[in-house]
Amino acid sequence: MSNIGSYEKRIRNFSWDTAGEILNWKEGELLNIGDICSDRICRMGKGEKPALIWEGFGDRSSTYTFNDLKAYSNGFARFLTEQGIEPGDRVCIFMDKIPSLYFSFLGILKMGGIAQPLFSAFGDESLEVRLAGAGTKAILTTGKHVRKVRKIRDRLPQLKKVIVVEGNPDKLKEGEIFFDVEEAPRIDEFEVYRSGPETPSVLHFTSGTTGQPKGALHVHNSIWGQALTTSWVLDLRDDDVYWCTADPGWVTGTSYGIIGPWSLGATQCVLDSGFTSNRWYKFIQDNRITVWYSAPTAIRALMKDGDEVVGSYDLSSLRHLASVGEPLNPEAVIWSGEVFGGLRFHDTFWQTETGAMMISNYPGMEIKPGSMGKPFPGIEAAVLDLATHEPIEEPGKVGLIAFRPGWPSMFRQYWKKPDIYRSKFVGAAEDAMPEDLRQDRNLWYVSGDRASIDADGYFWFVGRDDDVINTGGHLVGPFEIESALVEHEAIAEAAAVGKPDEVNMEVVKAFVTLKPGYEPSDELELDIMNFIRKRLSPLAMPQEIEYRDKLPKTRSGKIVRRYLKAIEWGEDVGDLSTLSDE
Ligand code: WT7
Numbered sequence: 001m002s003n004i005g006s007y008e009k010r011i012r013n014f015s016w017d018t019a020g021e022i023l024n025w026k027e028g029e030l031l032n033i034g035d036i037c038s039d040r041i042c043r044m045g046k047g048e049k050p051a052l053i054w055e056g057f058g059d060r061s062s063t064y065t066f067n068d069l070k071a072y073s074n075g076f077a078r079f080l081t082e083q084g085i086e087p088g089d090r091v092c093i094f095m096d097k098i099p100s101l102y103f104s105f106l107g108i109l110k111m112g113g114i115a116q117p118l119f120s121a122f123g124d125e126s127l128e129v130r131l132a133g134a135g136t137k138a139i140l141t142t143g144k145h146v147r148k149v150r151k152i153r154d155r156l157p158q159l160k161k162v163i164v165v166e167g168n169p170d171k172l173k174e175g176e177i178f179f180d181v182e183e184a185p186r187i188d189e190f191e192v193y194r195s196g197p198e199t200p201s202v203l204h205f206t207s208g209t210t211g212q213p214k215g216a217l218h219v220h221n222s223i224w225g226q227a228l229t230t231s232w233v234l235d236l237r238d239d240d241v242y243w244c245t246a247d248p249g250w251v252t253g254t255s256y257g258i259i260g261p262w263s264l265g266a267t268q269c270v271l272d273s274g275f276t277s278n279r280w281y282k283f284i285q286d287n288r289i290t291v292w293y294s295a296p297t298a299i300r301a302l303m304k305d306g307d308e309v310v311g312s313y314d315l316s317s318l319r320h321l322a323s324v325g326e327p328l329n330p331e332a333v334i335w336s337g338e339v340f341g342g343l344r345f346h347d348t349f350w351q352t353e354t355g356a357m358m359i360s361n362y363p364g365m366e367i368k369p370g371s372m373g374k375p376f377p378g379i380e381a382a383v384l385d386l387a388t389h390e391p392i393e394e395p396g397k398v399g400l401i402a403f404r405p406g407w408p409s410m411f412r413q414y415w416k417k418p419d420i421y422r423s424k425f426v427g428a429a430e431d432a433m434p435e436d437l438r439q440d441r442n443l444w445y446v447s448g449d450r451a452s453i454d455a456d457g458y459f460w461f462v463g464r465d466d467d468v469i470n471t472g473g474h475l476v477g478p479f480e481i482e483s484a485l486v487e488h489e490a491i492a493e494a495a496a497v498g499k500p501d502e503v504n505m506e507v508v509k510a511f512v513t514l515k516p517g518y519e520p521s522d523e524l525e526l527d528i529m530n531f532i533r534k535r536l537s538p539l540a541m542p543q544e545i546e547y548r549d550k551l552p553k554t555r556s557g558k559i560v561r562r563y564l565k566a567i568e569w570g571e572d573v574g575d576l577s578t579l580s581d582e
Helices: 007-012 017-023 033-046 066-082 099-110 124-134 146-155 220-232 251-263 277-287 296-304 307-311 330-339 418-422 478-485 522-535 561-568
Strands: 050-056 061-065 090-094 114-117 138-141 161-164 176-178 200-206 214-219 241-244 267-272 291-294 320-324 345-349 381-384 399-403 444-453 459-464 469-471 474-476 491-501 505-514 544-547
Touching: 017 220, 033 066, 033 099, 033 220, 033 251, 050 066, 050 099, 061 066, 066 099, 090 099, 090 124, 099 114, 099 251, 114 251, 124 146, 124 200, 124 214, 124 478, 124 522, 138 146, 146 161, 200 220, 200 251, 214 220, 220 251, 241 251, 241 277, 251 267, 267 277, 277 296, 277 307, 296 330, 307 330, 330 345, 381 444, 469 491, 469 505, 474 478, 478 491, 478 505, 478 522, 491 561, 522 544
Parallel strands: 050 267, 090 114, 090 138, 114 200, 138 161, 161 176, 241 267, 241 291, 291 320, 320 345, 505 544
Antiparallel strands: 050 061, 200 214, 381 399, 399 444, 444 459, 469 474, 491 505
């Protein structure tokens, strides 16, 4: 029997209080994610249970118990407090998936700070935009990545502390602090900050179609949604060994790579090394992993490497598989059933903004390969007519995926951007404040994705409603790429769009016009690619650059990405009457 049991029954009797029962949390108790995920598990007598089984490059590995998790997160909490970091301050975590990432995340929450995890592959420009945007006060990084912080530190007056948590302390520059939590005295007791449900917890930056990335702010109350979905969708239990392949620089890696599993006291595994199918299968085999949460791009890469590789490992420990981030193609679902002893990947749909899973395939419910499944109990979901924004009743008709506000893990604002927050709600009054919007059950929060619902209530993803590029499950904003492209000395104008890709679904393609005196060449193309890779990230790097004499524009002079994208996808380019014909 699965944790959810009957989906229909859960819908009928639903209350978010069930999450409190699962967490064994009583009214009036401290609500702090850092405490719930470590100290509370120890108080329940599970301090000696492994919390984190970690493997890195080569054969580096270590195991930490919940007692360790408690002590090392306390270590970070104490250290940050001593450094003058205060509740509400944004503290960035900028490192690979090393154990200190996990300890510091909980440590920041324990001292009342707002954790701002950023993907360690980000270049200096991606980093700068996000630190400036959040007014970040301290950054935790490693010897490997501190160079990028040095490049931008002068331009970030609010960034008071640069703390290096791993590497050679002799190589630090002036104004940088070294702190290795495992070398420092063990802190077994720390007085956790008295947060409440609405105290800010995590700030994740996410890309939109216009402007720079926005910070989606979450609160400690999010754990209600994360714990309950981890139980009912991932079916996680006390004796499971769980693996979430996502990096905590992205929301999957925090909601389901830290908070969800540890709130339930489960053992989780982290693999901090590059992808190869052999390494992945070996990791599952050696650690006897039972529940595995991954992404379509990885599944397609495994598929490509063939069934023989799978067959050479003992993967019999696996009992439940789930996926998120991009459309999970039916072939991948069917393939997984064939090679993993009848286990199929269960697709789940959600976003940085939703904080937790919204539409999923549940254990025990029939999977329709290619469908994202049904709304989580307690979540009211619809597809809205593209023009009228009224819920569509007719099965199969495409509209905008939308949710009634008010679920616990919903984002509470876009950091310092109330207008953009408001624009995500259909029916919002012009002067509505974030705190009114997030609980108004007359509104719809619009996700920015298109889908249809079939006669059985299953949701089918169609595509994004905007120009945001989804490459390997990571959203990349075209504006951010275009802004960086035009900083290159040779480029006059630029447009970035997603182009189809077999494994990553989409990769970035750039269309550029050159400044006088520059000629298209292979060297220039390589130079531009590297320029973007270093400044932004490998994800944002264009895989192809097309030189043009001019770019399509509206009469008012705005570049029309939509047109370039349609050509890339071999689609109808639509109404061009607004394009300039120069
Ligand atoms: C966007 C959110 C939340 C997890 C990771 C990404 C796309 C997400 C699916 C799915 C098709 C999906 C959507 C969504 N997406 N899950 N199961 N099928 N598309 O978080 O970076 O905020 O991206 O990822 O376009 O809006 P994110």
